[in-house]
Amino acid sequence: MERVITANWHVEKAYTLSVYQQHGGFKSLKKVFGMERGAVVPELIKSNLRGRGGAGFPVGAKWSFLPKGTDVPKYLVVNADEGEPGTFKDRFIMERDPHRLMEGCIIAGFTLGLKAAYIYVRGELVLATRRMEAAIAELYAAGLLGKNIQGSGLDFDIYVHRGAGAYICGEETALIESLEGKTGQPRLKPPYPAVVGVFGCPTVVNNVESIACVPLVIERGAEWWAAQGSEKNGGPKIVQISGTVKRPGTYEVPNGISLRDVVFSDLYGGGPLDGRTIRAVIPGGTSCPVLRADQLDVKHDFDALKEKPFETMAGTSGVIVMDETVCVVRIAARIARFYHHESCGQCTPCREGTGWVSKILDRIEAGGAKRAEVDQLLDIVNNIRGNTICPFGDAVGMSIGAYLRQFPEEFIAHVEQGRCTYPAW
Amino acid sequence: MFNPNATDIDGPILFSPENEKELATLIQRYPYKRAALIPVLHMAQSQFGWLSPGVMAYVAQRLELPEGKVLQVASFYTMFDKKPAGRHKVEVCTSVPCCMMGGFAVVRHISERLGIGVGETTADGSVTLLEAECLAGCGYAPLLQVNGEFHENLTPERIDALLATLR
Numbered sequence: 164m165e166r167v168i169t170a171n172w173h174v175e176k177a178y179t180l181s182v183y184q185q186h187g188g189f190k191s192l193k194k195v196f197g198m199e200r201g202a203v204v205p206e207l208i209k210s211n212l213r214g215r216g217g218a219g220f221p222v223g224a225k226w227s228f229l230p231k232g233t234d235v236p237k238y239l240v241v242n243a244d245e246g247e248p249g250t251f252k253d254r255f256i257m258e259r260d261p262h263r264l265m266e267g268c269i270i271a272g273f274t275l276g277l278k279a280a281y282i283y284v285r286g287e288l289v290l291a292t293r294r295m296e297a298a299i300a301e302l303y304a305a306g307l308l309g310k311n312i313q314g315s316g317l318d319f320d321i322y323v324h325r326g327a328g329a330y331i332c333g334e335e336t337a338l339i340e341s342l343e344g345k346t347g348q349p350r351l352k353p354p355y356p357a358v359v360g361v362f363g364c365p366t367v368v369n370n371v372e373s374i375a376c377v378p379l380v381i382e383r384g385a386e387w388w389a390a391q392g393s394e395k396n397g398g399p400k401i402v403q404i405s406g407t408v409k410r411p412g413t414y415e416v417p418n419g420i421s422l423r424d425v426v427f428s429d430l431y432g433g434g435p436l437d438g439r440t441i442r443a444v445i446p447g448g449t450s451c452p453v454l455r456a457d458q459l460d461v462k463h464d465f466d467a468l469k470e471k472p473f474e475t476m477a478g479t480s481g482v483i484v485m486d487e488t489v490c491v492v493r494i495a496a497r498i499a500r501f502y503h504h505e506s507c508g509q510c511t512p513c514r515e516g517t518g519w520v521s522k523i524l525d526r527i528e529a530g531g532a533k534r535a536e537v538d539q540l541l542d543i544v545n546n547i548r549g550n551t552i553c554p555f556g557d558a559v560g561m562s563i564g565a566y567l568r569q570f571p572e573e574f575i576a577h578v579e580q581g582r583c584t585y586p587a588w
Numbered sequence: 589m590f591n592p593n594a595t596d597i598d599g600p601i602l603f604s605p606e607n608e609k610e611l612a613t614l615i616q617r618y619p620y621k622r623a624a625l626i627p628v629l630h631m632a633q634s635q636f637g638w639l640s641p642g643v644m645a646y647v648a649q650r651l652e653l654p655e656g657k658v659l660q661v662a663s664f665y666t667m668f669d670k671k672p673a674g675r676h677k678v679e680v681c682t683s684v685p686c687c688m689m690g691g692f693a694v695v696r697h698i699s700e701r702l703g704i705g706v707g708e709t710t711a712d713g714s715v716t717l718l719e720a721e722c723l724a725g726c727g728y729a730p731l732l733q734v735n736g737e738f739h740e741n742l743t744p745e746r747i748d749a750l751l752a753t754l755r
Contacts, residue, residue, distance in 0.1 A: 236619075248683040248722035286630070286667045287679075287723060289736030322617045327626050327665035330721060344618075344625035346664040362619045405685035405726035412727040449684050481726065489688050497687055501721055507664075588692040 167379055167399050169415045171260040178294045180301040183262040191378035195270050196315045203274040209385035211397030216242055216370030217448065217478045219465030228357035229275050229365050236278040237365045239271045240342065241374055243284040244326050244333040247448035248501065249481030252401040252413055253371035257284065257291035261298040265321060267374035269307065270381065272319035275367065279320040283338050286326045295323050330505035334553045335368040337507065348509045349553035372401060393419025396464035406484035409433030422446060423459040425482055432484065439486040447478020449498050450558035452565030490585035492573050495566040496524035502559045510551040516543050517559055527574060530582035537574045541567050590713020594672050596640040607631055611650065621651045625661055629668055638669040674709040674716035676754045680732040683722035689729035694742055695719060701751055715754050
């Protein structure tokens with residue numbers, strides 16, 4: 164299909180302002196400067212653009228929650244803390260097409276009357292940081308940032324803020340705490356960031372891809388954008404495919420494409436490696452419940468994947484594929500170790516529970532667990548879920564719980580045989 | 589010589605003239621000084637090599653924060669070194685997509701070549717070996733990062749060629 168979000172990814176030096184402008188860059192901003200300030204949010208709502216960071220919250224609705232007519236400064240915070248295992252799209256937007264993200268930020272600044280945008284980028288993403296800082300410097304020099312941008316009356320700044328290695332900072336309120344110079348521990352909601360966000364001010368927090376899509380919605384029009392996807396899931400999107408497939412990588416697809424096509428089509432994942440059979444697929448990063456290979460005939464969007472019998476999520480659209488050589492119990496144990504390491508430690512069920520879950524799963528995988536521990540595991544994850552401040556605890560419960568639900572025979576086999584029969588890593 | 593047991597850095601703890609300028613720029617970005625803490629810790633680590641107690645106390649003084657707050661933040665984030673690290677930090681991704689594509693084999697290979705375990709540093713202080721959580725390159729597994737650069741689709745030959753450059 165036509166590349167829209169990723170159109171510049173293979174254009175040489177598209178990360179420079181001149182090349183970005185040669186390819187139509189900043190036309191949307193110009194258009195927005197000629198529109199009524201209040202006209203952008205209804206466009207975004209009509210476009211059905213949903214947040215691309217995992218939760219799929221409608222971008223236009225989120226923008227509409229910011230209080231109007233207040234003298235308090237308001238901010239945009241861009242969540243560029245890409246760290247959900249299986250996700251590798253925002254990094255490429257920042258490295259290869261950073262000006263599209265900046266254009267989206269400035270459009271938000273004008274539309275919502277913001278003081279500044281802070282791009283909270285994952286500390287490990289060094290090239291992305293460098294490219295964004297260079298892009299911002301070019302924009303100040305060109306009069307596209309700073310005071311009275313292009314005579315629009317908008318004063319707006321963009322700052323890049325590097326994180327320092329903490330998965331939890333991808334959660335919006337942890338990210339805000341971190342941006343304020345504190346440990347990244349999520350806040351209780353409400354108040355939501357739209358009311359009390361960074362520095363105590365109204366804040367809209369959006370993912371990199373979401374903001375990079377904003378100029379494209381303006382350029383193509385809300386009707387076009389909405390028509391590209393499935394119902395209530397507008398636009399093309401970037402899926403990322405990893406694991407045991409022929410063609411791992413990033414692909415732009417229409418929202419609502421069948422998950423089977425994502426995995427098997429020669430345009431995308433290309434199916435299993437030669438002589439192998441696909442057994443399990445995670446549809447959107449490791450926090451999303453796993454699906455069995457016989458459950459792939461489902462639309463890949465935020466709504467269809469939630470339905471029974473799938474009961475999972477589109478998440479970040481990071482599709483992870485496992486074939487019959489991969490031990491799903493070991494995958495669950497690896498995910499549990501990740502959660503144990505990354506739990507921020509604030510809520511007891513998560514801080515303690517993730518450690519117990521990790522230990523029990525390691526024991527089951529090694530063949531040293533009793534049958535009763537499999538049930539105990541489910542009991543623990545169900546007691547983490549719903550009992551924590553942030554969705555991290557829910558993700559532990561949903562993802563680990565799904566391995567138990569989808570592949571119970573594997574857990575029992577490890578216990579009964581007293582060992583793992585899959586090839587070692 | 590690399591001293592893994594160093595209790596603080598040698599010499600005076602003062603920001604370089606360039607970093608003094610950078611400090612002023614960083615502070616200006618936020619409504620209050622404290623918000624600059626994480627960027628300033630990054631800057632301090634890159635100048636002094638690691639965040640020794642002396643460096644953390646210096647950062648606390650410069651940002652007008654209690655020393656405990658600086659330690660609290662420095663301990664929360666994995667990129668901050670509270671003990672001396674090697675000149676090159678080799679971070680191998682062993683997160684879910686990578687682990688099924690040979691991430692742990694990469695760790696073992698490097699560990700055998702350098703004679704160090706995960707979390708350890710070679711005796712000459714050149715390389716620290718670490719396992720990393722998802723480094724956002726899952727489609728190009730297995731991969732590692734060193735000095736901010738990604739090395740993807742690793743093979744034993746490519747790893748050896750890379751290690752030869754890390755001195």
